[in-house]
Amino acid sequence: MTDAKTSPARAIDELDTPALVLDVARMERNVARLTQRLSALGVVRFRPHVKTAKSVEVARRLFPDGRGPITVSTLKEAEYFAAAGMTDITYAVGLAPAKIARLRSLVARGVDVSVIIDSEEQARAFAARPRGDGEMPAVLLEIDCDGHRGGLTPADGRLLSIAGILREGGIELRGVLTHAGESYRCRGGIGLPEAAEAERAAAVAAAELLRSHGHAAPVVSVGSTPTAHFARDLTGVTEVRAGVFVFFDLVMHGIGVCAIDDIALSVLATVIGHKPEKGWIMTDAGWTALSRDRGTASHPVDQGYGLVCDADGVPYPDLIVADVSQEHGIIAVRPGSGAVLPDMPVGAQVRILPNHACATGAQHELYHVVRTGSRDIVATWPRMRGW
Amino acid sequence: MTDAKTSPARAIDELDTPALVLDVARMERNVARLTQRLSALGVVRFRPHVKTAKSVEVARRLFPDGRGPITVSTLKEAEYFAAAGMTDITYAVGLAPAKIARLRSLVARGVDVSVIIDSEEQARAFAARPRGDGEMPAVLLEIDCDGHRGGLTPADGRLLSIAGILREGGIELRGVLTHAGESYRCRGGIGLPEAAEAERAAAVAAAELLRSHGHAAPVVSVGSTPTAHFARDLTGVTEVRAGVFVFFDLVMHGIGVCAIDDIALSVLATVIGHKPEKGWIMTDAGWTALSRDRGTASHPVDQGYGLVCDADGVPYPDLIVADVSQEHGIIAVRPGSGAVLPDMPVGAQVRILPNHACATGAQHELYHVVRTGSRDIVATWPRMRGW
Numbered sequence: 001m002t003d004a005k006t007s008p009a010r011a012i013d014e015l016d017t018p019a020l021v022l023d024v025a026r027m028e029r030n031v032a033r034l035t036q037r038l039s040a041l042g043v044v045r046f047r048p049h050v051k052t053a054k055s056v057e058v059a060r061r062l063f064p065d066g067r068g069p070i071t072v073s074t075l076k077e078a079e080y081f082a083a084a085g086m087t088d089i090t091y092a093v094g095l096a097p098a099k100i101a102r103l104r105s106l107v108a109r110g111v112d113v114s115v116i117i118d119s120e121e122q123a124r125a126f127a128a129r130p131r132g133d134g135e136m137p138a139v140l141l142e143i144d145c146d147g148h149r150g151g152l153t154p155a156d157g158r159l160l161s162i163a164g165i166l167r168e169g170g171i172e173l174r175g176v177l178t179h180a181g182e183s184y185r186c187r188g189g190i191g192l193p194e195a196a197e198a199e200r201a202a203a204v205a206a207a208e209l210l211r212s213h214g215h216a217a218p219v220v221s222v223g224s225t226p227t228a229h230f231a232r233d234l235t236g237v238t239e240v241r242a243g244v245f246v247f248f249d250l251v252m253h254g255i256g257v258c259a260i261d262d263i264a265l266s267v268l269a270t271v272i273g274h275k276p277e278k279g280w281i282m283t284d285a286g287w288t289a290l291s292r293d294r295g296t297a298s299h300p301v302d303q304g305y306g307l308v309c310d311a312d313g314v315p316y317p318d319l320i321v322a323d324v325s326q327e328h329g330i331i332a333v334r335p336g337s338g339a340v341l342p343d344m345p346v347g348a349q350v351r352i353l354p355n356h357a358c359a360t361g362a363q364h365e366l367y368h369v370v371r372t373g374s375r376d377i378v379a380t381w382p383r384m385r386g387w
Numbered sequence: 388m389t390d391a392k393t394s395p396a397r398a399i400d401e402l403d404t405p406a407l408v409l410d411v412a413r414m415e416r417n418v419a420r421l422t423q424r425l426s427a428l429g430v431v432r433f434r435p436h437v438k439t440a441k442s443v444e445v446a447r448r449l450f451p452d453g454r455g456p457i458t459v460s461t462l463k464e465a466e467y468f469a470a471a472g473m474t475d476i477t478y479a480v481g482l483a484p485a486k487i488a489r490l491r492s493l494v495a496r497g498v499d500v501s502v503i504i505d506s507e508e509q510a511r512a513f514a515a516r517p518r519g520d521g522e523m524p525a526v527l528l529e530i531d532c533d534g535h536r537g538g539l540t541p542a543d544g545r546l547l548s549i550a551g552i553l554r555e556g557g558i559e560l561r562g563v564l565t566h567a568g569e570s571y572r573c574r575g576g577i578g579l580p581e582a583a584e585a586e587r588a589a590a591v592a593a594a595e596l597l598r599s600h601g602h603a604a605p606v607v608s609v610g611s612t613p614t615a616h617f618a619r620d621l622t623g624v625t626e627v628r629a630g631v632f633v634f635f636d637l638v639m640h641g642i643g644v645c646a647i648d649d650i651a652l653s654v655l656a657t658v659i660g661h662k663p664e665k666g667w668i669m670t671d672a673g674w675t676a677l678s679r680d681r682g683t684a685s686h687p688v689d690q691g692y693g694l695v696c697d698a699d700g701v702p703y704p705d706l707i708v709a710d711v712s713q714e715h716g717i718i719a720v721r722p723g724s725g726a727v728l729p730d731m732p733v734g735a736q737v738r739i740l741p742n743h744a745c746a747t748g749a750q751h752e753l754y755h756v757v758r759t760g761s762r763d764i765v766a767t768w769p770r771m772r773g774w
Contacts, residue, residue: 149712
């Protein structure tokens, strides 16, 4: 049984909804802004995290030559981007030993792979691997700069014992990596320069500890979108990572990192009904299209499940997706606002800016690419998913 | 570039994680329980909602003859299940007029399609379609039984004006449909028999209004997993719908509809690190694997992002996924519990029961099918997604 549609949509008006729309002009501006900023700070290497876009077409536009280096969050991402010629890859999730075999297979095909570990257990799993069936990935030690998630603090003696296990096992210790995940708790930009400095200082201190004990540790990798945009000094840092900057989102707006007009990703939806007595407009974009991410729930401005724009991408005042079910969205005026619910007939299209671009993007298979202010589809780019 | 793996996993121990595991024995028990219950209540037709599983293999096991009838939430589901021979389909999301063409294409291929509408605008969009290029879907009027989402209340005069527009346009008005979405606000089973009776009464009253004005309205469709399990009388109802019952989940447990041991879906994850000073065990199952659904956040027992079991599916006492990022999960003891964090080395596998089976399932492409208490994979079933 084939689909009823016979030709691809030329404009978003013709798309079946819900659908993911990418404003590539905004994306290009976001990429240029961060690249120039890091260049001015003297950063040797920019290693964007491609987990946000999961698209070769997007990733190619992050670099002058389109080839990396990149950060990934799954082995499938590593394999997908390597197949597209991006052969300098850091897998920035703590390593499960069972994943070493797939990583070695990448290394054997010429991909320069770094992984992160933060325990002697993981180091021993590496060191115990038999040689002879392909080289091993290089290792970065994961540093905890703010108590957010994994990693060892910069003065933890286990850094040296892990380094020793790796050396004995003939595994390359390439350096250190940290991520200022707690910077996401900042609001309106307050505290971000300090978070960036704490991130830098932790990574540099850990690298110096390793070096003072005879480990080269040439790589000092830091990064998050908030800290990358607010760092004032990156002395000692050799590379910066960032992911969501490419699209931005309402969480980043609330943290103080971007303007609403920088948000490049939106979900196109169609009005399917009204409940005027409740102030509701119903659409066909539920959580399968928007994700369940409520990242702005703890912000001073709660954006619900997304901020509603017209089909050209211009926001309505204080109009949000107040609730979602699987394939339904409920649009309403933000509580406390004096804004008036706009008149939208059944069949009208809206575009919804996401709380979290990584999560909303992950719900879709395709980007429908437009340029700011136009509904013409200039390209259609696939996304990958899975592990 | 091909994958490093050469043969499919024979047991979940061999799976790359995260991965979706389906206990088919529990699923079969869940299906048998509801089917028998509805049969005892004299329900003429059971029309399960296949949006939860999005799998032909699962859907075939919902019916004695494996062919339906079914409820769907997207046109792509309708097309996918129709291609597998399930040709009696209700599309239970309010209709956007632009979707009529794809639905007609299904009707033209012999699929019996019903859609739901709740406005004169939608009825006019139907009635205005030119005849001759395929018959139209049949229409059910969406009834609001509890103020949850869309639909018209049973005494709303627009039911008759919509019915009149459809009759003039030569569109088949097949009856009414309602969904007791507010039943999800019940806890521990309290209020569910009343919610089921309100659902029944609203649908029957609306059908009687239509019939008293000369519209046949043969179909009276009600349903939600909670009300389907607690209804005591279904007089006047001709069909019942339910979706999540097939797998159940922690939200359904909190509402009082199932036991923990009824939950058939889990996410297999691997331990990747520890933060003993914080009481954390880190895994490789983040929100891409579990979803961002926090459906138990408002329950007396908050399950975080999921309840943690061992690799055989046996729950640990009060052990939950306390937080997630994209590819990281943080396991911790539930706040206020006296339970002890179990000892789990790096590389150990756990299985995580989901808050919301529909949302967690949607994050995956495959079911790895096991039977209760065994790690052997007896089948691998694909899932569909998209619109």
